[in-house]
Amino acid sequence: MxxxxxxxxxxxxxxxxxxxxxxxxxxxxxxxxxxxxxxxxxxxxxxxxxxxxxxxxxxxxxxxxxxxxxxxxxxxxxxxxxxxxxxxxxxxxxxxxxxxxxxxxxxxxxxxxxxxxxxxxxxxxxxxxxxxxxxxxxxxxxxxxxxxxxxxxxxxxxxxxxxxVSVFGPGNTKLLGSAILDVAVERFAGLDKLDVHREPVEQRLVHVDDVVAATLHLAVHPDSTGRAFNVCLDTYPTSHDLVGILADLFSMSIELSDDPECGLPPEERARVRDRMLALGMQDQILLSKERFRLMRKSNLNNRLDIGALTSTGFRFAHSDLPSSIASTVDWYRQHRWIL
Ligand SMILES: NC(=O)c1ccc[n+]([C@@H]2O[C@H](COP(=O)([O-])OP(=O)(O)OC[C@H]3O[C@@H](n4cnc5c(N)ncnc54)[C@H](OP(=O)(O)O)[C@@H]3O)[C@@H](O)[C@H]2O)c1
The missing domain is CATH 3.40.50.720 (NAD(P)-binding Rossmann-like Domain)
Known part of the structure; x- marks a missing residue:
């Protein structure tokens, strides 16, 4: 066939x-x-x-x-x-x-x-x-x-x-995409400091192109049937690392806060987002009720063994997070998913 x-x-x-x-x-x-x-x-x-x-x-x-x-x-x-x-x-x-x-x-x-x-x-x-x-x-x-x-x-x-794990990249409307919208909203509101809760939470991410490449690789690999494969980068940024990357991309600085609910309150974020939409921003990315929802909960099992995948010869192409997050933010700007 x-x-x-x-x-x-x-x-x-x-x-x-x-x-x-x-x-x-x-x-x-x-x-x-x-x-x-x-x-x-x-x-x-x-x-x-x-x-x-x-x-x-x-x-x-x-x-x-x-x-x-x-x-x-x-x-x-x-x-x-x-x-x-x-x-x-x-x-x-x-x-x-x-x-x-x-x-x-x-x-x-x-x-x-x-x-x-x-x-x-x-x-x-x-x-x-x-x-x-x-x-x-x-x-x-x-x-x-x-x-x-x-x-x-x-x-x-x-x-x-x-x-x-959490997939990000062009076209993503949730998870890291929502966090990027959160930052764009606060920058648009005129803030130059990005608050993040003082307690760091370890994250895990993978670029959509790597997920697609792994999927295509495993779909035809002779030894993949009957098996499961974790697909995750082998680097684990904290919430502070991620927010730091985003702050740089929006010319903001990061500020650690004792308040887990720090940043603009939800109603204010919704109002600012409406102003951005009125100026032509596309309504594609989900504005989550919880700011930085992706980064809130810690996970006892955050770190994953990716030996099964790499032993099939697969290699990740997007392991430089600052650079692949920067190109994702560029894509959102070009498509007016953020202003
Ligand atoms: N994105 C991530 O970070 C991530 C991470 C790990 C695993 N995954 C898994 O990867 C898969 C794809 O993720 P995604 O982010 O591309 O999801 P998505 O954007 O939410 O898309 C889900 C798709 O499933 C379709 N669908 C949902 N219920 C259906 C039903 N009852 N019958 C037929 N189609 C149905 C939806 O289309 P309609 O609504 O038009 O039916 C849509 O095309 C999902 O199974 C998700 O659990 C995603």
């Missing part, structure tokens, strides 16, 4: 990078999501509007597909716990069953390192073969979805599980 891909979650952030990368490499690509075809999707891609967790026929969308890249899922930035369970667990369960029926060659599932949980101490750096202990609803839903994949693997599906 020629290589033909189904990318679920085709209207989402990571898919907006993966789909063109597959097309560039000569794959035949089909995409699906509940929503319609995004304007930026390459024209040779066939897009299907499908609810994976509903009653839509999935055999049809899988027909002729050799490789599934299952990216569809709901996360806590925009969805309730019920929606996260429905889209992640029920959607994945239906999709793996259909994939077994239609005989796909490989099924790659985009899970998340949130499956490990943050509260129960696991061996660190966390290897992929520990028993996960997810602590939040998103991690529980991703683990529930993974278990559907592992059950299908036991019954013969050639499954690969990819577990990225």
């Amino acid at each position: 020629a290589r033909s891909a189904l990318v679920t979650g085709g209207t989402g952030y990571i898919a907006s990078h993966l789909v063109p990368a597959l097309v560039e490499r000569g794959w035949q690509v089909r995409s699906c999501a509940r929503g319609g075809r995004p304007p930026s999707m390459p024209e040779e891609v066939e897009h299907h509007a499908v609810d994976l967790s509903g009653t839509d026929d999935l055999d049809e969308v899988l027909s002729g597909v050799s490789h599934v890249f299952h990216l569809a899922g709901a996360s806590s930035s925009r969805s309730s716990d019920e929606e996260m369970w429905r889209s992640n667990v029920e959607g994945t369960t239906r999709l793996v069953e259909a994939a077994r029926r239609t005989g796909v060659e490989r099924f790659l599932y985009m899970s998340s390192t949130s499956v490990y949980g943050e509260e129960v101490q696991l061996p660190v750096p966390v290897p992929e073969d520990v028993e996960p202990c997810p602590s939040r609803s998103y991690g529980k839903a991703k683990w529930g979805a993974e278990q559907a994949v592992w059950r299908a693997v036991e019954r013969g599906l050639a499954g690969v599980v990819v577990r990225p």
Whole structure:
């Protein structure tokens, strides 16, 4: 069978990078999501509007597909716990069953390192073969979805599980993207000092191009099936490091505060954001209620073992965080996602 891909979650952030990368490499690509075809999707891609967790026929969308890249899922930035369970667990369960029926060659599932949980101490750096202990609803839903994949693997599906950490880069509308919007808002409001809580919180990040490269690499690697792979940079900046990088990019200085709720209050941030929108800023990045939401909670299992991935020969191309965050901020400015 020629290589033909189904990318679920085709209207989402990571898919907006993966789909063109597959097309560039000569794959035949089909995409699906509940929503319609995004304007930026390459024209040779066939897009299907499908609810994976509903009653839509999935055999049809899988027909002729050799490789599934299952990216569809709901996360806590925009969805309730019920929606996260429905889209992640029920959607994945239906999709793996259909994939077994239609005989796909490989099924790659985009899970998340949130499956490990943050509260129960696991061996660190966390290897992929520990028993996960997810602590939040998103991690529980991703683990529930993974278990559907592992059950299908036991019954013969050639499954690969990819577990990225927080993904950033052009087009990102949440997580680090929201933190960048927080800084842009405070700079626009005229502040020249960026407050951050005195207690540093260790972070972990990965650039979207590295996630796409790892995904493409593992989708065809001879030894990847039946295995999970952490996808994370091997450097762990603190919240102070990250805020310092952002402060430099907005010509601000960083100030440590004793108040965990430091910075502009939420209503003021919303008002300033409205003024920016009135001046032509695109309403793409999520303004989170909690300023620097990404950097608030510490994680006992923050450090991850990436030996499984690197032993397959994969190398990260975007390990210089200040430079890749700077080019992300440039991209946001060029596209007027921030002013
Ligand atoms: N971004 C990150 O930092 C990150 C980190 C680790 C893991 N991941 C995982 O990577 C995957 C992709 O992430 P992303 O950031 O690209 O997500 P995203 O931008 O939120 O996109 C999610 C996609 O899933 C689709 N979807 C959701 N529920 C669906 C359903 N019931 N049926 C069909 N399609 C559905 C959405 O489209 P419609 O709403 O149009 O249906 C959208 O295309 C997700 O599974 C996520 O959990 C992401």
